[in-house]
Amino acid sequence: MDVFELFGFGAKGWGGALLEAALMTLLVTLSALLIGAVFGSLVAWGKLSKSVPAKVAGDLYTTLFRCIPELLVIYLIYFGGSSLMTAMHHSLGGEGFFGMPPFLSGAFAVGVISGSYQAEVYRGAFHAVSRGEIEAARAMGMPRLKLFFRIIMPQVMRFALPGLGNVWQMTLKDSALISVTGLAEILRTSQVGASSTHQYFQFFIIGGVLYLVMTSISNRFFNAAEARVGKSFRRAIG
Numbered sequence: 477m478d479v480f481e482l483f484g485f486g487a488k489g490w491g492g493a494l495l496e497a498a499l500m501t502l503l504v505t506l507s508a509l510l511i512g513a514v515f516g517s518l519v520a521w522g523k524l525s526k527s528v529p530a531k532v533a534g535d536l537y538t539t540l541f542r543c544i545p546e547l548l549v550i551y552l553i554y555f556g557g558s559s560l561m562t563a564m565h566h567s568l569g570g571e572g573f574f575g576m577p578p579f580l581s582g583a584f585a586v587g588v589i590s591g592s593y594q595a596e597v598y599r600g601a602f603h604a605v606s607r608g609e610i611e612a613a614r615a616m617g618m619p620r621l622k623l624f625f626r627i628i629m630p631q632v633m634r635f636a637l638p639g640l641g642n643v644w645q646m647t648l649k650d651s652a653l654i655s656v657t658g659l660a661e662i663l664r665t666s667q668v669g670a671s672s673t674h675q676y677f678q679f680f681i682i683g684g685v686l687y688l689v690m691t692s693i694s695n696r697f698f699n700a701a702e703a704r705v706g707k708s709f710r711r712a713i714g
Contacts (some may be wrong), residue, residue, distance in 0.1 A: 482675060483682060490669045491681075497665035498686050504583050504651045504661060509644060511587025515593025525600055542590035545651050553585040554657045563626070578598065582654035592645045597639035602628070604635040632706050641698035645691060652687075662686050 485491040515537075522534035541549065557576040565574040565699040605628060613623050655664035666683035 493665055497660055497662045501651050502659040505648045507583035508586035508647050510585060512590030512594045515588055515591030516598055519595035520598035524602060528531050538592045538595055541589050546589050546650050549589055550585040550653050552580045557581055571640060578659040579656040582657050582659055586647055586650050590643055593643050595638045600631045601635035605631045622696050644694055
């Protein structure tokens with residue numbers, strides 16, 4: 477079987493399966509980034525607050541999930557969660573193994589890892605916001621909620637955008653680790669295809685090319701977004 481037939485869209489080709497795997501990788505990465513945004517925002521708020529327990533909890537979160545290997549976090553959440561759910565299932569009179577959904581557990585695991593990095597991005601971006609604008613808004617009696625959405629949040633997102641681009645790339649690569657759960661993303665599909673056809677070099681090269689294509693496209697997207705936001709900001713202050 478030649479390369480075109482192997483990676484084509486015919487009956488014996490793996491082209492369709494690899495494209496579906498690329499879509500799954502993209503969905504996992506987007507889901508993980510959104511989950512990480514929620515955790516990262518809350519952790520950044522805790523680290524910036526005056527509450528000592530909130531600061532300690534935020535520091536513990538970022539230290540824990542940035543120091544423990546990503547694969548170990550996925551093992552703990554997927555296999556540990558499956559064991560816990562199975563034990564609960566048995567306690568209620570059920571039988572057999574109760575496995576965690578691979579997509580949900582994988583996206584959540586990568587998401588909490590992403591959140592530890594996003595928290596530092598948001599925290600650093602907040603420190604870059606002009607204190608003068610915040611004090612001026614407070615002096616005018618602007619409500620705290622309106623101050624956040626009108627002054628703080630737009631500037632935080634502007635300063636955080638370059639860092640979020642790096643977090644996206646890291647999350648995209650970390651999504652490959654979810655292959656241990658059996659989810660058919662790029663790496664898992666490449667492994668199955670390579671084992672089925674014994675064409676290991678070709679499948680892993682194609683898998684790498686798919687990651688490279690997604691990384692290159694997302695790089696262009698973030699660069700365009702940074703340029704657009706920077707231009708809008710200069711127009712606003714000009």
